[in-house]
Amino acid sequence: MAKLDPTGPTVLYQTYLGSTWDDEPNAVVVDAAGNVYVAGTTDSIDLTTPGGATAKDDDAFVAILNSTGTSLMSVAYLGGSEDDCARDIALDSSGNIYVVGDTGSPGWATPGAYQTTHGGSDDIFVAKLGVGGTGIEGEFVQPGSFELLQNRPNPFNSTTSVRFRTAESGMVSLRIYDISGREVRALVSERRPAGSYTVLWDGLSAAGLRAPSGVYFSKLEVGDFAQTRKILLLR
Numbered sequence: 001m002a003k004l005d006p007t008g009p010t011v012l013y014q015t016y017l018g019s020t021w022d023d024e025p026n027a028v029v030v031d032a033a034g035n036v037y038v039a040g041t042t043d044s045i046d047l048t049t050p051g052g053a054t055a056k057d058d059d060a061f062v063a064i065l066n067s068t069g070t071s072l073m074s075v076a077y078l079g080g081s082e083d084d085c086a087r088d089i090a091l092d093s094s095g096n097i098y099v100v101g102d103t104g105s106p107g108w109a110t111p112g113a114y115q116t117t118h119g120g121s122d123d124i125f126v127a128k129l130g131v132g133g134t135g136i137e138g139e140f141v142q143p144g145s146f147e148l149l150q151n152r153p154n155p156f157n158s159t160t161s162v163r164f165r166t167a168e169s170g171m172v173s174l175r176i177y178d179i180s181g182r183e184v185r186a187l188v189s190e191r192r193p194a195g196s197y198t199v200l201w202d203g204l205s206a207a208g209l210r211a212p213s214g215v216y217f218s219k220l221e222v223g224d225f226a227q228t229r230k231i232l233l234l235r
Contacts, residue, residue: 017063025038060079097131146164174218184205
C-alpha cells in the first residue's frame with residue numbers, strides 16, 4: 001500500500017499489508033479523513049489487529065488503515081466454509097461500508113436477507129458493515145450464527161461496547177462476572193429476535209457502584225449456546 005504526492009513522484013508513505021500466506025487487494029476507497037479502506041481476499045489466518053480473531057483460508061477481508069499509513073485500525077473477515085472474495089468496496093455519506101464479491105459458502109446470509117439460500121458454486125454477496133467497521137472490528141464475520149464478540153475498547157476506563165449476534169429468537173442472557181465468578185451486572189436478560197446487538201457497560205455494578213480495576217468476563221447465553229470473553233477495566 002503506497003500513497004504518492006499528487007504533484008510529483010514523491011512517496012508519502014508505503015507499507016506492507018499482509019501476513020504469512022497470499023494476500024490480494026481488489027479494491028480501495030478513501031474517506032474524507034484520508035483513512036484507507038482495502039477489500040480483497042486472503043489466505044492468511046492471522047491478518048488481524050492485536051487481539052482480533054483469526055480467519056479461515058480464502059476469506060474476503062476489509063482492512064482500514066489510518067490516513068498516515070502508520071496504523072491498522074481494524075480488519076474484518078467475511079467468509080464461511082468455502083472460498084470467499086471481496087471484489088469492490090464503497091462508503092456512504094454516513095461512513096457505512098458496502099462490500100460486494102463472490103462466495104462459495106452456504107449458510108452465510110443474515111436473517112431476513114433478500115436471498116438466504118446459496119444458489120450455486122459461486123454466488124454474488126453484498127455486505128453492509130458499520131461505520132469504521134463497528135461491530136466487526138478484528139472479528140471473523142459469519143452471519144446467521146451465535147457469537148459474543150470482543151468488547152471495544154479493551155482495556156477500557158469508563159464505558160465499553162459489548163457486541164453479540166444471535167441466529168434465532170430466544171431468551172438472551174448477557175452478564176458481567178468478576179474474576180472470582182461472582183455476577184457484577186446483568187446487561188441483557190430478555191427475549192430478543194435474531195440479529196446483531198451492541199450493549200454498553202459503564203463499569204458499574206448492579207448496585208450502581210464503580211467496579212474496581214481488574215479482570216472481568218462477559219458471558220452470553222442463548223439456549224444451549226454459551227460464550228465468554230475477557231474484559232480488562234483500568235481505572
